[in-house]
Amino acid sequence: MRKTYRYRLYPTKAQEQAMGQQLREGCKLYNAALQERRDAWKKTGTSVNYYDQANQLKEIRTEGLIELANFSCCQDILRRVDKTYKSFFGRVKRGEKAGFPRFKPHQRFDSITFPSYGDGIRLLPSGKLRVQGVGILKVKLHRPVDGKIKTVTLKREAGKWYACFSVEVETLPLNDSLFAVGIDVGLESFAVLSDGTVIANPRQYRKAQARLRRAQRKVARRKKGSHRRKKAVRELQVAHAHIRNQRQDFHHKLAHRLVQSFGLIAIEDLNIKGLAGGMLAKSVHDAGWSGFFSKLTYKAESAGRLLIPVNPRGTSQRCSNCGTEVRKELKDRWHTCTSCGLSVSRDLNSAIEILRLGLSLVDVTLGFSPCVSTEAVCLS
Secondary structure, rough: OOOEEEEEEOOOOHHHHHHHHHHHHHHHHHHHHHHHHHHHHHHOOOOOOHHHHOOOOHHHHHHOOOOOOOOOHHHHHHHHHHHHHHHHHHHHOOOOOOOOOOOOOOOOEEEEEEEEOOEEEEEEEOOOOOOOOOOEEEEOOOOOOOOOEEEEEEEOOOEEEEEEEEEEOOOOOOOOOEEEEEEEEEOOOEEEEOOOOOEEEOOOOOOOOOHHHHHHHHHHOOOOOOEEEEEEHHHHHHHHHHHHHHHHHHHHHHHHHHHHOOOOEEEOOOOOHHHHOOOHHHHHHHHHHHHHHHHHHHHHHHHHOOOEEEEEOOOOOOOOOOEOOOOOOOOOOEEEEEOOOEEEHHHHHHHHHHHHHHHOOOOHHHHHEEEOOOEEEEOO
16 A cells, blocks of 8 residues: 655755755746647647657757756656646536636645656665755654655645655554444534544634634735735745644544554545535534545555445434434434434434444454444543
């Protein structure tokens, strides 16, 4: 399986300027490739693909029109353009809202990828990172890079630089666990487990709104192009990065705890894009269910656990004990079944039903023991 390790870089001022120049050159190539595709279609009605553009790279670099140091990085940028176009046409074919590929300002072009490790980038025995066109960079290796390095991405984020190593690693299964759990995610609480555990919703974005509002107001009041505006934009980027880091830390720790404790985890196969609209959009984005499920998926795969996505349709409207339909509106937060007398919170009933559906999709001979409780226990 593939994993990504991210490490902080500490470039000198000269190295930082060199990396910034590499990003500007990458942005120039991206926009030029986009312009060529637009002009070719507008003037001749022909489509330009990745190979048409990649075949021109050698000549363009020979003439000095592109000063991006590594040839493979140039190819990767052209693949990025090609992927953007394919995604656009895919959305059009599916009837979704499709924004046409746009040019990128150099301030928002924040990464370049070396698609082949050893070609233009390499970790030295000293623990430093050699980058073509930049030099030898100090890198904070807070943990070892396990596995075979495939690609390396240099990324600029809120004024800081990072190296992201995509590595191929072998799965390391944990000791067998026959405990099974169902998870119902929500907005009032982040998640409720079928064993009665209630995971509180940290609401990082909501708590930081006052700070964000001040930072955004400061940006709006600065004159465009001024040094003070750039400084204000950096403050806003730092504020958003802090929220993002808090959310990811919460997701990682919760996913790790679940994978350590349970051998089978049943989750809802939610259409999160469909939910992230209307009045609940801010709350759904704040919870970050998509990021959490992504982390839970790769951690479960790495640990040899079973992660079972189930259809969430009707899980809150059925009694988890007898299967009777108990209709509820969104405001109804308690489940009371008139057939069997089960009386639990709506979210706990959904979690137990999700677990039942998950267990129905696996071989019964595996012998999983469902973790079910009708009493909720809150965890912060």
